[in-house]
Ligand code: CP
C-alpha cells in the first residue's frame with residue numbers, strides 16, 4: 679500500500695489487514711501505550727474544510743506512535759488558490775514523510791499523489807471518506823464480532839460517506855441498502871463498481887423507502903443532509919429529507935440488536951433525533967473514538983520503517 683486514497687483502491691486483503699492492525703494497535707494503546715514506531719516521522723495535515731474528528735484523531739495518532747502531526751488550516755496554504763496543488767505536493771514532499779489532506783475536489787487528492795513523492799491519505803473529499811469507512815467497518819466488527827452477511831441500511835444523502843461505506847461493505851461481504859430521496863442517490867456507476875467489489879455474495883440495493891431499507895438491518899447509518907460545500911442547497915434539502923430521519927419509530931423496525939451509526943458532526947433533530955443519538959442502539963461516540971485506532975493502522979502501514 680503506497681497511499682490511502684480510497685476504499686476502492688484497497689484489495690479486500692489489504693482492508694482486512696488494516697482492520698487486524700487497528701485491533702492490535704487499540705489493544706496495545708489500552709494496555710499502556712503504543713510503541714514509538716513512527717519516531718522521527720512527520721505528517722502534514724492539510725485542510726480545505728473544517729474538522730474535529732479527522733484533525734484531532736490523525737494528529738493524536740501521530741503523537742501516540744511517536745511521530746509529529748503538523749496542522750495546516752484552510753487559510754494557511756490556500757491549496758489550489760495561492761499555490762497549485764502539484765506545487766504544494768512537490769514542496770511538502772521535501773519537508774514531511776506523509777500528507778493527509780481534506781479537500782473539496784477529489785481530483786486534488788489524486789494530484790497530491792501524482793505530483794508528491796510521499797504517501798498521501800484522503801481525509802475526505804467530495805467523492806469519498808475512506809478513513810471514515812475503515813473506522814466504521816472496524817466499529818461494526820467490534821460491535822457484532824463478525825462482518826460477513828450483516829446488513830447495513832444507509833438512510834439519507836447518497837454522498838461521500840455513503841459511497842466509501844458501500845465500497846468497503848462490499849469488499850468485506852456486508853449487504854447494504856441505501857434509502858435516499860429521488861435525485862439524491864448514489865449513481866449507477868457507483869452501484870456497478872460496488873457490484874464488482876462484492877465478495878461473499880454481498881448485495882447492494884437502492885430504494886426511496888427508509889422503512890423498507892431498515893427491515894432486518896443490523897446497522898442503521900446516517901449522515902448530514904447537507905455536506906460541507908453544499909450550504910447553498912440547505913433550504914431545499916431541509917424540505918426533501920425529513921422522511922429520512924432516524925428516529926425511534928424507524929429504529930424499532932430494524933433488528934432488535936441493531937446498532938445506529940453516524941460519522942458526525944450530527945444535526946440533531948434533522949437526520950437523527952436526540953432520543954436515538956443518545957439511546958441504547960447508538961454507537962456514535964465509540965465510532966468517533968475509533969477514528970484514532972483505525973487511522974493509526976493507516977499511519978503505521980504507510981509511514982513505519984519496514
Ligand atoms: N466524521 C468526520 O470526518 O468528522 P470531522 O469533519 O469533524 O473531521
Ligand code: NVA
Pocket residue numbers: 802837838839901902904905906941942943
Ligand atoms: N458528508 C459530510 C461528512 C462530514 C464528515 C461532508 O462531506 O460534509
